[in-house]
Amino acid sequence: MFSSNYTNRLFGRTRGRSKKKINLKNYYEKVDKYKFQNFNKNSEYILDVGTGYGETSIFLAKQFSDKVVISCEKYIDGNIILLKNIETNNINNILLHNGNVYNVLDITNKKYFRLVWIFFPDPWPKNRHAKRRLITSEFLIKLHKILKNNGEIYIATDSIIYVRFILNSLYKCKDYFLWVNQSKINLSIKDYFDIETKYYKKAINSQRKPSLFILRKL
Ligand SMILES: C[S@@+](CC[C@H](N)C(=O)[O-])C[C@H]1O[C@@H](n2cnc3c(N)ncnc32)[C@H](O)[C@@H]1O
Known part of the structure; x- marks a missing residue:
């Protein structure tokens, strides 16, 4: 069902460094149970991109129990934790795409x-890896297409280099989005949500203050 000729490659790790033994047959059976296959026109969706250990997907699923969260991540060690937490929390509104977010975006314009x-x-x-960054203006315009009117994008980063890159991408598609929290850039993620992901904790432990961009579709 997913097209195989997408041009946007997915970089980064699929397995953790520990190389802890994983029963891949069991893993893929579990993934199949929660696998995102296609859209249901009667559902409203939330797209959670690069979910790592899945903390954001669990948070969003609880917060928006009337919506379906599509969690996109290829990192197997992280997805195993997500799948475990889906079951222990009795969550029934998360679907997992074990791969590139582009696979999901490429199957719809709705x-x-x-x-x-x-x-x-x-x-x-x-600099030599800059082409791998996800938040380009092309990517934002792709998201613009599949967002409902007034739909929103939340992007968190603790990298100054990425903040600059996002600002540049945003400038290129300024007619597509309103930067909702532009006048409140000093607020931190914790001012908005009570959530700590692995990379949020890493940032705080290294004394880096994460920035949050809230963009609304125009
Ligand atoms: C730095 S980690 C952040 C994980 C998590 N969101 C957190 O806050 O702890 C970024 C994750 O994005 C995933 N990722 C990168 N590009 C992606 C893409 N195109 N589609 C889906 N996931 C992607 C990577 O596999 C990686 O696990």
Whole structure:
């Protein structure tokens, strides 16, 4: 069902460094149970991109129990934790896409999404890796297409380099989005949500203050 000729490659790790033994057969059976296959025109969706250990997906599913959260992540160690937490919390509104967010975006042009969350996208700080960064103006315009009217995008990052990159991407598509919290850039994520992801904690432990961008579709 997913097209295989998407041009946007997915970089980064699929397995954790510990190389802890994983029963992949069991893993893929579990993934199949929660797998995102296609859109249901009667549902409203939230897109959670690069979910790591899935903290944001669990948070969003609880917060918006009337919506379906599509959690996109290829990191197996993280997805295992997410799948475990879905079951222990009896959550029934998360679907997992074990792969690239572009696979999901490429199958529709319809406005299925109320909200898109991208928490701590890989910053790829070296210049030679800049092409790997996800938040380009092309990507934002792609999200614009599938967002409902007034739908919102939340992007968190603790990388100054990525903040600059996002500002540049945003400037290129300024006619598509309102930067809702532009006058409140000093607020932190905790002023908005009681949530701590792995990369949020990493940032705080290293005394880096995460920035949050809230963009509303125009
Ligand atoms: C730095 S981690 C952040 C994880 C989590 N959101 C957090 O805050 O702890 C970024 C994650 O995004 C995932 N990722 C990167 N590009 C992606 C893409 N195109 N589609 C889906 N996931 C992606 C990576 O696999 C990685 O696990």
